[in-house]
Structure formats: C-alpha cells, structure tokens
Amino acid sequence: MTVSIDTTRPALAEVVPPVRSGPSDAQPLLSVEGLSVSYGDTTVVRDVGFTLERGTSLALIGESGSGKSTVAKSILRLLPTVDSAVSGSVSLDGRELFGLPERQFRPLRGRLLGYVPQDPSSALNPVRTIGSQAHEAAALAGESDARVRRRDILSVFERVGLPDPERVYASYPHQLSGGMLQRVLIGLTVLPRPALIVADEPTSALDVTIQKLILDLLSELRRDLGISLLLITHDLAVAAERADSIVVLKNGIVEESGSSSQVFSTPTSEYARQLHADVPALNPDRYRIQRGAASGATPAIAPAVAPPAVEVDAVTKRFRSGDVDVTALDGVSFTLARGTTHALVGESGSGKTTAVRLLLGLEQPDAGRIEVAGTPVHGQTSAGLRGLRRHLQLVYQNPFTSLDPTWRVSRIVREPLDRFRVGERAERARLVEQTIEEVGLPASVLSRRPGQLSGGQRQRVAIARALIVRPDVVVLDEPTSALDVSVQAGILELLSRLQREHGLSYLLVSHDLALVRQLADTVTVLQRGKVVENGTVDQIFARPENAYTRALLDAIPRTSGGTAQS
Template identity: 50%
Template sequence: MSEPLLSVRDLRVAFRSDKKNREVLHGVSFDVNAGETVAIVGESGSGKSTTVAAIIDLLPGTGTVTDGSILLDGKNLVTASRVDMERIRGREIGYVPQDPMSNLNPVWSIGFQVKEAVRANGLAQGRREVHERAVEVLQQAGLQDAARRMHQFPHQFSGGMRQRALIGIGLAADPKLLIADEPTSALDVTVQRVILDHLASLTSERGTSVLLITHDLGLAGERADRIIVMNRGEIVEAGPSAEILSNPRHPYTQRLVAAAPSLASKRIGAGAHSGADAGGAPAVVEVRDLTKEYTIRTGGLSHERFLAVDGVSFSIPRGKTLALVGESGSGKSTVAKMLLQLEKPTDGEILVDGAATSTMSRADVFRLRRRMQPVFQDPYGSLDPLRSIGSLISEPLHVHGIGTREEQHKRSLELLDQVALPRELASRYPNELSGGQRQRVAIARALALKPDIVVLDEAVSALDVLVQDQILQLLSDLQDELGLTYLFITHDLAVVRVAADMVCVMEKGRIVEQGTVDDIFANPQEEYTRRLLDAIPGATLPIGGAGL
C-alpha cells in the first residue's frame, strides 16, 4: 500500500494562558491518502480548526505543537522552516478559511487580492496574463460575471460571494492537498453543489486530496470517503462515511447524527407553531413593494445601476417565523438591512405594527431598535475584537440604559447559559473563540434586550449540529414564551423545515414563491424552488430528525 499524502501522528497542541500551558489536542492521529476526501466533524471547540491550523503552521501566537509529527509527502512540517512553510502554503497545501470577511482586506478590491495570490504562487506573468488568470480563478469558484466583479470590494459582496472568492484563491495553484475549513457554510445549496462538484473533479482528475472541516453531516456523508469525529481535542470515532452515519457507535457520534436537521424533520415546537393559522394573527411586520437599487463602479469612471431588490412584498404575523431563502446575491440580506434601517429603500415601504419606518424620526428609530435586534451572518465582523465577550453581550443594555453595571453583568452571564457557552468566556475576547462560539455570542447579544422582533441573517450557518439544535430550540422556546416574531434568512432549507412557519423564495431580487413551509416543501410550484430542494447535501442519507 502506498504511503499517505498526509500523515498526522500523536499530534498535541497547547495554548499558553496565565503562564500555564493548556493542552487542547490530545494525541490526534489520522491519514489522508492521495486523491481522497476526508471530513473532520464535531461540535464547535472540538479541535477541528486547531488541527488544520497546526498542519499549515498558522496557530495563534499562544499556540504551540508540543508533540507529534505532521508528514506531507514524507516531509515533517512540524520541523520545517518558516521559508519552507511559506513555499508549501498555497502551492502544495491550499487553504480555504471559514470566515470570509476577516480574511479579505476591506480596503482592496476583490480582483487585487486574487491577483496578489496569482502572483505569489507564480501562476502567471505579466499584467494581462495575471488579470485573465484571476478572472478564471473566480469563474472556477462559481462566481458569475467574474470580470465585472473584480472591481468590487468585499463589503459589496454577499457573504456567499466573499466565500467563493476565498475558495477560488485556495484552489488557484492546484495544490496536492486542499484544507477547506467550513468552505460552504456561507453558501446557498446550489452554489455549494457547484463548488463541491469542482472539488470532486480536482480529486478525481488531478489526484488532489481534500481535508474537509465541517459541521454539516449531510455534506460530509455525501462528499467524503471517510469521516473523523472529534470531541474535546480527541478523535472518538473514524471510518467510512456511510458506516459512520448509518451505524454510529460512539455516544457522541450518535448525538451528532440525531441532531442533524433534514427535510424529513418536523417543525420544532410544532404544537405551538402552525403555519395554517398564520393568517389569523395580526401582522407585526409588513413589507410592500420594496425596491433597492445600487450604483456600482464597473472600472475607470463608468458606473451602472444594479437592482438588488425588486418589488418584494410579504408580512409576518406576530409570534411567527418567516424564512427568506434563495441563492447568494438574491437580495435576502438587503431586505433585512432595510428592515433594520441600515439601508434606505429606493422605493416601497416597511411597516412595523402599522407604522411606516420611512417617516420615523431618529428617536423613533432608536426606540424601534430596542424592539428589533439583528444577528448577522458574519460573527467576527459584528463583534468588536477589543472588547471582552461579557462586555459585548451587555453593550445593548448599556446603550439603552437598562440596569446597573452589576445587573448588566449578571444578565450577560445568564445569556451565556442560554446559548450553551461556559460563563468563564465572559472575560475572553472574540479571537479566542471558534467561529461557532462567536456566533453564539452574537445571538446572546441580540437577545439581551428581550426584543419583539429578531432578524436572523444566517444565524445558525456557522454552528455545529448539536449547538444548532440547541439554538433553534431556544429560539422556539423564546417565541412561545415572549411572542417573538422572527425573520429568518438562510440558505439551508433543512433548517427552514424545522425553524419556520412560512417561507418566501427569492431569486434575483424578486419573490418567486411563498406560502407555508409544509405547502412549499411538499409541492413546490417553481423550478427554481425544486432546484434548491434537490441541491441539499445528504438529503437521502440516513441522518437527522431523531432529536427534533
């Protein structure tokens, strides 16, 4: 049998804190063979991302490999020099990080950053050749109209489009091994399929290996040859994907499989939430013929108009959940920003409890924001890196003058409990947390004021299935208890199945289909909706539903 491309043996990693070393990886060992796709799954904080950071020598400054070996084609990366690692990264090991906003420079255009990667990896020479190769990189990653998009900046891209740019950069040099850390967590299911099909073609045609880090068991089961399950810095189970999902042996793996949502799952709190009676409740949010038009730069002094939202109308009854679904760039998040008064509509109106938000004074908008709180898609970008977790969670209370400092601190600890985070995290900072943990902090912060309306923009996309299950159950319980109204924006239709009463399907800025979740999922009328449902990874695999 040939030697594996990547061989990790007895890997131990520790982080230094308060002059003490705290071990977070405890003797991790696994192989990745040439042309093989291996998925590492586990809940947030289980050690998945720390493992890959150790492989490519990108551990935070306080992290150290204390023991073990990492062999790539027989070369020990643990003892490799900095110069050697800089050569290996990109050319031999490609890397797609989880968080697109913090990994793209906000002051440089997307095209400039892709060209920089093309030059650094020696993929093209000359200005014209570099530009053409950069456009090709973005096209391969599934980005439509790549040549025009080259001039835009990260903040002008949706979360999914930013992630596709990072995927393109990671694949640019055709590496032997691609490490993909939650590469499609920000992508809608149809683009996800394009990207994953591209990864599969690399594996089969060029012998590229893929080490996939994911919390999506459906994706892991559909795309990986083998699955490695991690918990608390250790591998608890490993084996062929179909075997792990159909016959999990370790109790932790069994919990993961049971918690995974699927199209066969039932609505959480189905007894209390019925899409059929939604018409009887008064509408707390009404959106009428909402339109948003942007002017975008196309190069030089030329500009053109882009219609992001085109005549969108819907209403959300009090105490219900409406899901907006659609591909990346379909206008979902733009609708949410207009509802939150972060963007001004070009036309149309938004009413909250019958009051038009367009005519509200600044004081009225401030009061409205106490009742309407957001949870954004990008947890790192929405949390101040210079403030502690406890301070971030209690900040809305401070801004709105609610409670004493002691009461605010107590409330922040209660919220950490609610989102399944240990209280000791209150003194830590966002960069010390995993992506899923940061998203839980963002949810806790949104709940601090006990709002009436919560706008959740991909609020559970960064969470592992166990915590996702807890958060969705928490949101359902709060809705029952407080009569909360949710606008739930997501690309994950399996989550929509368990979390929403009604659904609006968006395509290119317009709503093409809307109705109750049961009706839309059982009998979709539009081909576009059917494509979204068909593209869900692992839809036919034996996972999910047991815990719901």
C-alpha cells in the same frame, strides 16, 4: 528507483530523499501518528492518528475548538512557531515531515502538499493583482518562462470554471465574489499538481448555493487529477457526502473514525450521534415539537383578527450606485403572522438586507407600505420610531462584530433598558440577570467582555440584548451563519423555546433552506429584489415553482446513508 511519485517532479526526489525505503501503493499517502499540539500550557490536540490512502478523501470533523484546524495546520507546518509545541509523526508520500528542516520542507509546499483556506476573501493579497500572485503558484510547477506560466494560469482558471480568465488574471481580489475567489484559490492549488490538498472549511464563508458548486468542483478535480483530499469541516452531512472516510475530533481527541457510511449511519460515539442530530438537513422536524402551537396551525391561511406582526406591502427601494440606478427591492410584499416565523430567503444581493433595513426604519422606501402590528413604520416622528423599535428588535448575523468589545456583557444587555428608560437601577440589574439566565448563560458572564466569550455565547448575549425590552417581533439576520453546526443547534433550540414562552414573532433572514425548514412556518424567496416564491414551508419544499428555489433546495447536502437516530 522504487519511488513511485509523479515522474514530472524528478528534481523533488533529489532535493528531499525519502526517509524510508520508499512508498509503495500499499503504503498510505498520508499517515499521522500520535500527533499532539499544545499552545503554552494548553494541549489542543492529543495523540491524534489516522491514515489517508492514495487517491481517496478523508474528512476531519468536529466543532470549533475541537482542534481540527490545528491538525491541518500541523500537517502543513503552518502553525505559529511561537508558543506552539508539536510532537508525533506525520509522513507524507513516504517522507517524515516533522524531522525536516524548513529549508528542505519548503520545496514540498505547494508541489506535494496544497492548501485551500477557509475564507477566500482574505486569502489573497489585497493590493496585488490575482495574476501576479498566480505566478507564485505556477512557478512551483517548474516553469521558468513567464509567458508559459501565464498560459498555464489562464487554462487552470478556465478549468475551475471561471468565466473570463483574462479578466480574473488582471483583477484585484476585492473585485471578485467569494465564490470566484475560492475557484481562483483551488485553481492555484491544483496547478502544481500536488499529491494531497488540505482544504480547511473551504466553503464556510460562502453562500449555500455557491458551497455546493465549490464542493462539486473539488470532487471533480480530485477524480480527474487523482489528487487526494483532506477536508476539514464541521458539517457531518458535507463530510458524509464528500469524503470516503471520516475522523471525528472532540477537544483534540479522536472520538471515532471509519468509513463515511459507517460513521454516518452507525455511529458508535455519543458525540458523533450528537453531530448527526445537529445538522439541519438531516433533522427537518427537530424543533417542530418545541415550537409547539406555532406550527400546528397553518398561519398563512388562518383568518387573523388582530393585525399581523409585520406587513410589507408592495415595497420598492432604489439606490444610486455610481451612475446607475440599482433596484434593491421591487414591489416586495409579505406577511408575518403573530407568533410565527417567516423566513426571507435569498443569496447575497437579493435584497434581504435592504428589506430588513426598511423594516427597522433605517431607510425610506421609494414606494409601498410597511406596518408593524398595524402601525406604519415610515412617516413616523423619531419618538414614534423609537417606540416602534421597542417592539421590533434585531439579532445581527455576526456576533463577533455586533458587540462592543470594550463593554462588559452586563452593560451590553442593559443598554436598551437605559435607552428606553425602563425602571430603576436595581430593576434594570434584575432584568439583565433574568434575561441572561433565560438565554442559558451563567451569571458569571455579566462581568466579562465579548472577547472572552465563544461565538455561541456571544450570540446568546446578542439575543438577550434583543429580548430584554420584551419585543413582539425579532428580526434574526442570519443568526447562525458565523457559527458551526453544533453551536447553531444550541442557538436554534434557544430561539424555539423563547418563541413558545413569549409568543414571539420571528422574521428570519437566511440563505440556508435546511435551517429555514427547521425553524420557519412561511417563506418568501427573493431573487434580485423580486419575490419569486411565497408560501408555507411545506408548500415550498414539496413543490418549488421557481428554478432559483430549486437551486437552493439542491444545495441542501444529501446523503444516501440511513439516519443515526430512530
């Protein structure tokens, strides 16, 4: 037998005889040629080709809509069958996949070709225990004895760094964090020892510190088990750090491909250069100049004549959760100087969201004081609070849920004017048009509904809605975490320009320190409701004093290659 596939799967070669003469070491594990995919009349992937050598990793990179996920799903044959037309050739381990009927392809699923999905929180059946779903994966390894399967599952859970495998086995998905769920999914994918794993943005739904751990785990498993990896990502820095070679996709066409160091340090296409420029980690000073005066001074030290835009002083907030008291914020203080950006950094559960809710007057603090431009937020009448909110607007993190899908954009943007009874009808309409133009959208979007807009456009609408009442302070609650890198760059550029033009003060809530370094002047790092670090961006990045801050800094992708731009 010339077939050199894993000998622990002898049955497989019998089920699906190789189409070609048989793979040799010289032949790539995965070879994609002339792959085109269309939905109805729209072609989303055009003539894509690349090869992935055995034991190596390849990153497929591009912005949303570039067709990278479609390529991944075609290889996995998981595209919706209705409406999608696929042509070209995909050969894996010497077998042509597209020619196979589903009945013959199914035995390959999981065994030869594993899949790690994007959002772990929706990738497991919510009403079945993790253990019962794990048995499906364990059965792929050919084990028929349920007790042995259980042992295999528990050992793979331990292998992927899950602290208490027994508990995980008995849990339902909603009882675990996103990071733990992604470990479960990776564990279940490697359990049948596939030759290739396709990971579709495996970390984009996770906290930054968790992202690094998950990517580390994938690299480690790949090395130890000899599994090849096809990584789908929108982040060039992640791709360069984790993959041996890179394929850059744009509008369904391969713009550029080559080894990681080559694409990263000497990109030949304009688009690859653009992707490089959009990654916050690689371009810490990109918006410095645009933001102008704000970053010139050292605002935290400069003596302020007028009261600061926001002052939070020793604020404490507790919640009752079941029978225990949870202290969400514990004596938190920070200051947002006028015309500057202050970042509130911390992972999920650190108290960032509570701080924002208190600032907006949506919750009452148990102790402490919050002032916006010298006016206390709490103890106000509802009319006073309304007046205050005119100066204090919020851009929510997820533009996919923060806009009413049944309203037209014009009504969404106009709503604050209606609420605050600003001007006459004609004047409101004029203000809406002006603001939409200001956030860089064409007037034609006014008559559309959010569903017809892209993520970036929606977030611009959300920014327009916040800006239209001419606030002094804008709270940006992870304004780009739902967007990919290229779209994020556009939004950050817009925010920087608006800050300079209108002298806005931003309170930026984020867990991405690379982003914070680009946009903020001062930083407060929160951990479990306490301030663990406070200072200017330069101070924190040069001399992080706290272990947690150092962990956040480590999460910024690092690449050994040079920079693409001068």
